[in-house]
Amino acid sequence: MTRLRAEDLTLAYEKRVVAERLGVQIPDGSFTVIVGPNACGKSTLLRALARLLRPREGTVYLDGDPIGALAPKRLARRLGLLPQSPLTPEGITVGDLVARGRYPHQSLLRQWSREDEAAVTEAMEAVGVTGLADRVVDELSGGQRQRVRLALVLAQRTGILLLDEPTTYLDIAHQIEVLDLCARLHEEGRTLVAVLHDLNHACRYATHLIAMRGGEVLAEGPPAEIVTAELVERVFGLPCRVIADPETATPLIVPAGRRRTLTAENL
Amino acid sequence: MRVLRAGALSLRWEPRAAVVCGVLAAAAIGAAVLVVGSGEFPISPPDVVRAVLGQGDRATGFIVTALRLPRAVTGLLAGLALGLSGAIFQSISRNPLGSPDLIGFTTGSATGALLQILVFGGGAAAITAGSVAGAVLTALAVYLVAYRRGGGVHGVRLVLIGVAAAAMLEALNSYLITRADLREAYEAAFWLTGSLNGRDWDQAVPLALALAVLLPAALLLARPLGMGELGDDAAQALGVPVQRTRALFIAAGVGLAAAATAAAGPVPFVALAAPQLARRLTRRPGPQLLPAALTGAALLACGDLISLHLPVAVPVGVVTGVLGGVYLAWLLSTTGRKGTT
Numbered sequence: 317m318t319r320l321r322a323e324d325l326t327l328a329y330e331k332r333v334v335a336e337r338l339g340v341q342i343p344d345g346s347f348t349v350i351v352g353p354n355a356c357g358k359s360t361l362l363r364a365l366a367r368l369l370r371p372r373e374g375t376v377y378l379d380g381d382p383i384g385a386l387a388p389k390r391l392a393r394r395l396g397l398l399p400q401s402p403l404t405p406e407g408i409t410v411g412d413l414v415a416r417g418r419y420p421h422q423s424l425l426r427q428w429s430r431e432d433e434a435a436v437t438e439a440m441e442a443v444g445v446t447g448l449a450d451r452v453v454d455e456l457s458g459g460q461r462q463r464v465r466l467a468l469v470l471a472q473r474t475g476i477l478l479l480d481e482p483t484t485y486l487d488i489a490h491q492i493e494v495l496d497l498c499a500r501l502h503e504e505g506r507t508l509v510a511v512l513h514d515l516n517h518a519c520r521y522a523t524h525l526i527a528m529r530g531g532e533v534l535a536e537g538p539p540a541e542i543v544t545a546e547l548v549e550r551v552f553g554l555p556c557r558v559i560a561d562p563e564t565a566t567p568l569i570v571p572a573g574r575r576r577t578l579t580a581e582n583l
Numbered sequence: 584m585r586v587l588r589a590g591a592l593s594l595r596w597e598p599r600a601a602v603v604c605g606v607l608a609a610a611a612i613g614a615a616v617l618v619v620g621s622g623e624f625p626i627s628p629p630d631v632v633r634a635v636l637g638q639g640d641r642a643t644g645f646i647v648t649a650l651r652l653p654r655a656v657t658g659l660l661a662g663l664a665l666g667l668s669g670a671i672f673q674s675i676s677r678n679p680l681g682s683p684d685l686i687g688f689t690t691g692s693a694t695g696a697l698l699q700i701l702v703f704g705g706g707a708a709a710i711t712a713g714s715v716a717g718a719v720l721t722a723l724a725v726y727l728v729a730y731r732r733g734g735g736v737h738g739v740r741l742v743l744i745g746v747a748a749a750a751m752l753e754a755l756n757s758y759l760i761t762r763a764d765l766r767e768a769y770e771a772a773f774w775l776t777g778s779l780n781g782r783d784w785d786q787a788v789p790l791a792l793a794l795a796v797l798l799p800a801a802l803l804l805a806r807p808l809g810m811g812e813l814g815d816d817a818a819q820a821l822g823v824p825v826q827r828t829r830a831l832f833i834a835a836g837v838g839l840a841a842a843a844t845a846a847a848g849p850v851p852f853v854a855l856a857a858p859q860l861a862r863r864l865t866r867r868p869g870p871q872l873l874p875a876a877l878t879g880a881a882l883l884a885c886g887d888l889i890s891l892h893l894p895v896a897v898p899v900g901v902v903t904g905v906l907g908g909v910y911l912a913w914l915l916s917t918t919g920r921k922g923t924t
Contacts, residue, residue: 368816392822399816404679405809408868419810420822424803428586472821495659 318323319344319507320365320395320476325374327360327531334360335531338374342476342524347502348509349518352528353552359400359480361528365509366397366478378476379440392420396474398465402479403408404453411449414440418470439470443497466497477501479510483517495521515552519543519567527551543567585721600865600874605673607877608862611662614884615655619647621891638648657782658887658899660790662853664843664917666879667801667872670861671836674808674870675829675916676738679914682855683840686745690752691721692844696858697756701763701772707785710774711845718841721748726833736829756844777850777900779887786846797835801872808832809869850900852907853879853886859914882906 321341327334334357340346342365350358363369365376367383375382384392384555395416404413434472440446443463448456453464462482469477479498483491492513499521502508512518517537518525526536529551535542545558548569555572562568587594620626620636626634626643633639634647636900667680683689695717705713726747729740755869756775760768801808807828810818820823840854860882861874886902893902 357886363816366816366820368819386824388819388824389822392820395820397816397820399814399820401814403812403814405812405868407862407866413867416810416813417821419806422806425594426590428584428589428593429588432593 317378318342320377320509322361322365322371323375325361326355326366326372327364327369328372329360329369333372333531334564338531338533340526340533340536341400342509345505345507346524347499347522348507348524348526349522350509350511350526350528351513351515351518351551357531358528362397362478362480362511364511366395367391368397368399371386391471392474394474395476395478396469396472397478398469398480398482398527400484402465404461406454408453409449410438410440410445410451410453410456410467413453413464414445414467414471417468420472428430435471435473436467442470442501443467446531457490458486459493462486462490462494463497466494466501470501474509475505476509480509481511481513483512491517515543515569516561519569520561520564526531530545539567543569589656596638597865597867600871601886602736603861603864603874604712604877607861607874607881611659611877611880613882615659618658618884618891619651622646622651627894653784653787654779654782655699655884655887657787657790658883660778660787660794661779661847662857662880662883663876664794664836664839665791665850665853665877665883666857666861667798667876668836668839668843669856669879670858670870670872670875671801671808671832671839672854673858674812675836676742677812677858678738678742681738681742681745682725682858683836683912684849684851686726686742687721687748687752688745688837688840688845689849690720690749690756692718692841693849694752694756694759695720696774696845696848697771701759701767711786711789714845715841718837720838721752722833724748727812736826736833736856762780773896773898774848776889776898777903778898779847780898781846782846790842790846790910793838797839798876801832801835804831805870805872808872812869846853847883848898850883850886851904853882853903855883856907856910862911876883888915 318341321436325338326336327338338361340361350361352358360369364371376396377388411440414436418435421432425430440449443466445460445467448460453461456464463470483494484496488495492537495517498508498510522539524536525542527534527547534551536545543558545556548554548556548558558569560569585596585598599757603676616628616631619631620628624646626647630639631641631647634644635652672681672686673679675681692714695713696710699713701709703709724746726736729736729744732871760771763771807823810821810823811825811828815825857879858871858875861871861878865871865874882903885898886906887899890897890899
């Protein structure tokens with residue numbers, strides 16, 4: 317049994333069909349990463365899993381229920397999403413922004429329970445932004461802002477987190493910082509589903525990899541088992557070599573050189 | 584932030600926002616009392632209050648309740664409605680320029696009223712109906728043009744299409760006035776500046792009814808509206824029915840702007856300035872609906888008071904226009920500076 321799965325999805329924007337008869341299962345407790353070239357439908361699939369996009373055909377199931385039938389707040393108590401480019405209300409402080417993650421647990425007569433307070437404190441501690449609580453979000457660095465965003469989703473206290481390109485616009489150090497944080501959240505027992513651009517990051521952090529091209533899943537499984545030079549060429553059209561990452565022994569993709577290759581002379 | 588808890592019940596409130604609301608309400612009512620006391624026959628504030636409460640002598644009572652109170656009440660209510668409508672549209676469009684007077688709704692309302700004054704020769708009730716119909720039709724047209732299948736309505740699109748609609752309607756309004764004879768053109772031009780002169784209960788009562796329904800409804804739904812400022816995807820992922828909330832608030836905001844314009848004419852800048860001032864006064868992010876409404880009431884009442892005490896007769900719309908223009912210049916210069924640093 318998997319909590320989150322999709323069957324026979326046809327996904328389309330207005331006239332452009334992105335994927336047909338697409339099916340995926342997100343293994344419980346996995347850190348699933350979806351990779352693929354631009355416009356392969358990976359973000360569209362994530363949007364469908366989060367019910368931001370209504371599939372033209374097919375169904376996404378959460379705990380056996382079609383997610384289309386769940387009340388919005390009920391869905392939001394089970395499944396959280398970090399969108400690709402969220403907006404920040406002008407002048408909002410870190411504490412106020414993270415507190416908004418409690419919305420699905422609140423109502424007109426239950427505006428700020430002790431549980432809300434505890435969840436926000438815990439979420440800010442988990443990503444290390446407790447000291448920034450009273451700072452205005454606009455004034456933070458990109459890496460800090462992304463951590464605050466993660467805290468907002470964590471405050472939602474859902475077992476499943478969907479992350480749409482959580483490392484875009486960040487420099488390399490902050491990318492690793494955010495991914496390390498995601499790995500820790502996964503180790504604590506959450507199911508994570510992320511769309512990532514960087515294949516090497518995906519291989520290093522994913523426990524389950526889904527490789528897509530042209531709206532189809534070409535391969536899925538643990539990166540060490542499925543990532544080969546042949547697969548990368550099939551998915552991205554990129555000639556390459558796959559070696560063992562010297563740090564983690566996970567697959568490391570080295571694109572084939574065009575202008576300078578290793579020969580006996582320049583060695 | 585303070586929290587009141589009792590069992591499963593928990594309510595949030597902001598001490599600063601509460602104080603700001605109290606001060607704004609006091610300022611608005613104070614200015615309204617002074618407005619009622621102003622005129623050829625001045626009445627002291629205590630006598631005004633006594634007359635409103637049904638005490639004091641009959642002559643004063645008549646002047647206050649029959650002649651001057653409708654004007655002051657219309658001003659307060661129109662200010663509330665414009666402030667609230669402005670806060671709603673600025674939140675939906677996520678843009679301080681997304682206020683109903685800039686995105687065509689009050690212009691459309693004016694077109695409806697002008698058609699009644701100039702073409703059909705209607706009376707006060709017809710002008711009210713015309714201005715409401717004008718606002719609603721304009722809003723409907725802008726909403727439909729901005730609507731995208733599957734994606735709904737996005738804030739920036741709404742503003743851009745609204746600005747285009749406003750420009751076209753503005754041209755139509757000018758054309759209507761050039762076609763009119765002198766007396767009608769004067770009446771129309773006077774209506775277009777926004778004025779509280781000669782308001783009676785016929786104008787105040789429909790506006791009061793609209794507010795009695797829409798103000799509490801808006802306050803109850805304020806939280807999902809504010810969540811929309813996180814972006815559509817984030818808000819939806821947090822369980823906010825984004826498009827439904829937006830459609831409801833557009834309907835409420837149009838209703839408020841239309842009712843206010845029908846009663847007081849297209850008073851400029853109150854809807855634009857009040858929400859921004861309220862935000863700075865309360866120092867809170869988000870729509871701040873009640874503070875914005877009260878700021879609108881205070882602005883309009885103070886504007887009316889100033890217009891009554893100027894040496895030449897000036898309608899309130901000119902006063903708020905001048906105040907608003909100065910404010911807008913200040914707003915643009917400060918945000919511009921913030922953008923460059």
